[in-house]
Amino acid sequence: MELINKYFPELTDDQRSKFSEMEELYQYWNARVNVISRQDIDTLYERHILHSLGIAKVQPFKSGTSVLDVGTGGGFPGIPLAIMFPDAQFHLVDSIGKKIRVVQEIADALKLTNVKAEQIRAEKLDDSYEFVVSRAVTRITPFVGWVRKNISRNSFHELRNGILYLKGGDLTEELAELPHKKRVFELSDYFSEEFFETKKVVYVPL
Ligand SMILES: C[S@@+](CC[C@H](N)C(=O)[O-])C[C@H]1O[C@@H](n2cnc3c(N)ncnc32)[C@H](O)[C@@H]1O
DSSP, X not given: OHHHHHHOTTXXXXXXXXXXXXXXXXXXXXXXXXXXXXXXXXXXXXXXXXXXHHHHHHOOOOTTOEEEEETOTTTTTHHHHHHHOTTSEEEEEESOHHHHHHHHXXXXXXXXXXXXXXXXXXXXXXXXXXXEEEESSSOXXXXXXXXXXXXXXXXXXXXXXXXXXXXXXXXXXXXXXOOSOOEEEEGGGTOOSGGGGXXXXXXXXX
């Protein structure tokens, strides 16, 4: 939790208490349904919550923004972003029902009224969103193919509407095969912990 305070010192008491409640909730739910790797539960704040909030550093979401999180698993990056931006609306989807049930339990326990969790495959979604966020679902090129149809054009942010995908490691090959415009944000520009040395947000505008 100190890490969240370090990089986001201006949180409200309500946001702070929601972030601190996450640890117990994930310990409880992850013991029943494996939504994050068991060894990672000890590094929840760094590897899951702060990592998800890398997107908040790249593009803070304004009030009224609609955001789709595809392949949310146990709620990453969607849940931390929904706490960070209570006036934006988040649709968290995953193809696996039991993961979505955990996400819904966690969102309810945290009283996140801006979160809707749904079991559905990304390819079947037909709503529109300003931004699509994601982490660890598939290679970026097929991902863009799944969700381009779901990005609206009414841009009112600094970045044009598009995809914000959390990725790690060497992306040279993956980015070379991607036939769209893209920009890569290094999370080490925002967070100094070693974990973030290779972590990036790949932004693909509509
Ligand atoms: C490795 S997990 C990552 C979960 C989460 N984003 C995270 O970073 O902790 C990938 C998730 O994507 C989901 N997924 C894969 N393909 C999908 C699709 N086409 N539509 C919706 N969800 C999908 C899987 O069910 C799985 O929960």
